[in-house]
Amino acid sequence: MNYRHGYHAGNFCDVFKHLILTLLIEHFKHKEKGFSVLDAHAGDGSYSLRGDLAAKTGEAEAGILRVLGMAHPSPVLADFLSLVRRLGLPDAEGKLTSYPGSPRLARALLRPQDKLLLSDIHPDALSSLERLFRDDRQVRIQALDAALALKSQLPPESRRALVLLDPPYEEPDEFRRQLTALKEAYKRFPTGTYAIWYPIKSPEPVRHFHRQLAASGMKPILTTEIHLAPLNNFQLNGSGMTIINPPWKLDKQLGELLPELLAALGAEKTGKVRLEWTVPE
Template sequence: MNYRHAFHAGNFADCMKHALLVWLLRALAAKEKPFRVLDTHAGIGSYDLSEASEAERTGEWRRGIGRLLSVEDGPLADYVALVHAAGAQARYPGSPALVAGLLRPQDHLLACELHPDDAATLRAAFRRDPQVAVHHRDGWEALKALTPFPEKRGLVLVDPPFEREGEFERLAQGIALVSRRFRGAVQACWYPIKHRAPVRAFHTALQESGVRDLVAAEFWLREPTDPQRLNGCGLLVANPPWRFEAEGGAILAALLEKLGDGEPGQGWAMTRIAEE
């Protein structure tokens, strides 16, 4: 309940997560059938990047989206264009804003936020949008309460703050739960990479759970050896759309080119954790 994403909005982890999220949403929209998105840890929707903002106090966005704003072509162009449309250098769109901007008339978003002030801000932001329903509720509980979707297709985005012990375990359990309840869902689940041991244990737990068709997209700006620093991050995708590994890899490579500075140990990987 203490985590506030406003201090970290637009950082390298947001860029990685959101660039891949935009690709996943475009892939879902390639078919005419409607889809639904469940965002379990939605935040406030969009974030202030001005001089008086929380984001400016940390300055993390300057090494993230601040380095991408000039991109006009290539694998990152679609994502960056959406950021510009949201008011880049003044506002950064969080996942609910990005999703809402890509919904077609037949699609819907369920956005959950547990922090009471943030939930109120999120509800106010979408009060006139009939395609978006905001829930003040625990995102982990929502995985069971709000799936499967009536549309029979869609995306479940799980982006916990990792401020409590046991988040990796809860994430593995949540992926397995949704896989059992809603096999057709695409799941996109963010996780931090500080050092490798917790990530290896997370991947092993998923393999032992029996969940099929899992791919881990990972990106890091420092060798993941310091448990006190956010050295990188991952997006575990269950039931990925066709060509996610190839085209998602191109996105990660483009991010490294723009956000990396040539230090030893930087890199990215697209790893299949479980076969279809």
């Protein structure tokens, strides 16, 4: 309840996570039938880059603001950056004044037949979401923790859904809690696409999580990571996303796009991209 994402909004983890989120949504839109996006840790929805929280860390400078300075991004990355610029309320000089969180990015990409389901338990986040999406009939906001949100919202009426799980990982047992919630959700709705984001300092907790996922019976599972520098136990140098039931050819798309993002972040010499099937088809 004490976590405030405003300190970290627009950092390299956000760029990585939200780029993949937009790719997933675009894949869902290949079919005409409607779908739901369930953002189980929705947060505020939008974050000031000129407020006290962002000013204390300046993480956006090395994240989204650096990537926005790319001279010639590929078409897919250019589309993502264009969306961030439009939603980021640029000032008269074209500089972002805010960074759009996953709810705003997702909502901007949805069609009339699609729905956005948001849940959070932080009072400030819920108030912000209510302001952003007041009277929006395609958006439903609930004051529920992620596990309860998955139980109450899955399976959706359309039988098509993308679920984003990106908790703050403040609790030492967060990976265990995620795995428990995922297993229950998968039993109820095995055809859903589940995107689980995680930060990386030490690799061992992540490896343990993936070993448990591989033994869970859920499949297929694709994992991708971006490392800005060698990992250690103290500094956040990596960000990952594990996707259950990924769309067809997403792995190929990420294989082409993430090295470009790594270079845009200035880490092509010190970092690396990881992309592998935790559990193949």
